Amino acid sequence: MTVTLKEVAARAGVSRSAVSRTFTEGASVSAKTRQKVEEAAEELGYRPSLIARSLATNRTKLIGLVANNFRNPVFLEVFDLFTQTLQRRGFRPLLVNLSTETDSEKSLEMLRQYRVDGIIIATSTLPPTFPNAFRKAGVPVIHAFGKIHTSSGVSIVGIDNRHCGEMAAQTLFDRGYRNIALLAGPQSATSTQDRLEGFLKRTSELGIEPVDVRFASEYSYASGKEAMATLLDERTVEALFCGDDLICMGAMDAAREYGLSIPEEIGFLGFNDMNMASWSAYDLTTIRQPVRDIILSSVELVVAMIEGSEEGNKNLLFPCSITERSSLKPLP
Template structure:
């Protein structure tokens, strides 16, 4: 058999090629390429002819082939450790929607298990991602710095703010969030107060506990307990709340995360402990489940949608202009009062 093979059929239909679009539009193949390349120079008239031909033929540009020519894949590594936390499913929805809106695509990596950090970075380098978004308060030690050393633009969302951060951080003042939770409890005359965090090494848990204790110290008090459930999950929160009720029976508990707080509320139901009459519970995040009538959780809100948009906006600006300096930003938190305090 002689001659070149045509486009590979799929389901009996051949994929249109750029050359076919060029022939149909009466233009060069380079004009087709420029039409589908961001910021490329092409006249409005020629663009209209190419787009009309592409629409008629059902043509879609081959992004993999284009990345070989441009050196850009439009891939952004999205890495986290919180895939088991329902709150972060909402966060990932925000990330993926905003990335796709900007013509970017996420390459997701799970850093939950020990040893996955090196493999995740290797995967992102193999796929030649254009940038990395770290979406966790507790990435493996040195991971952000390793991404930066590899020459990748990096923004850390939900990280710890500070001058020693190896990459720009988009976050909230977690210490202030802990103080705000304590203020709400003290204002109601509650005095036996406890903190329940996730992992003891998690920066956000540490900072929220610190702010909580600082505010109590100003009132001449100290927490009756500062406990760490080990993970941000409903089951960890439920079990840890049972332990707090057995050992301390506090007036109120500040949970460093909404999903912990929901587990704590369910533990109270199992013990027939009335909320908020016998014990108060405050969370952190303001995830969608917190507002459900069955929970009606009082919580500290961090504006996740705004944080995600800012982080992706910074990455998009850097990709459009390599001279753009990625900026950190500290967002404000707020108390959302519902029925659990």
């Protein structure tokens, strides 16, 4: 049977409030009382109730991770880093899948029912109404992988996607490709919009024009393969920049089925540098997004906001880099 706080108080010869203070972080209790309570708790096998503690402190130690792209393996890395970092800081994760949810107020109400202390939104495909709704409700919120808006009061941790688009165009150009195309992620994603803008800006500066720009319906292997098969039926292309590694892998397999060899007849540049990108079947040259830095910084920032040591919005952008493999021709 579960040992109660009352039983520990009786065994230690102290009040129930003394037992409660002993197991409440930061509460005042004398060293003598603490020793008596801890000894009694050990003898009885008592473990304090986290639910009861949250009611007393008005803190649940829960942080919600909100995402809507759970089928992409990159999210496994995100979730692993998120949970490990939280647990080291004494917090617990609450995973929220918004893959079919579009109502920010409904989502906010669900999270408030769990009384989360803070929220990390880990996606670029949710509309700005989501983080803004949480902020207006007074819940500390960080938007990881988001787009910086000068009018937003929400902290953003991510990358400069426009620069990544420019980097992609320059990378293909430097390897001698001229008939290039962009196979981006969902058109509604802010990251897609920014990478497209940067890609078109740099190609214009280089004096070339992409032969095609297409958008995958989602960040998935199947959508990449489907979009690529259609493109190859309509266009002749030397190389593609794909807005996600998984999309790129689908596109690569579509090209192989079309009878093209990689990188001799067609080259591919991905984005993210997920673990699968290094598999020998793909050996994908890709733009590495520092997912680890983004998640660790997001957790540290939201915890600081909860604890009151960080106020106002703070935007952190991390640099990306090229991971060289064999899906593109080497530099001349």
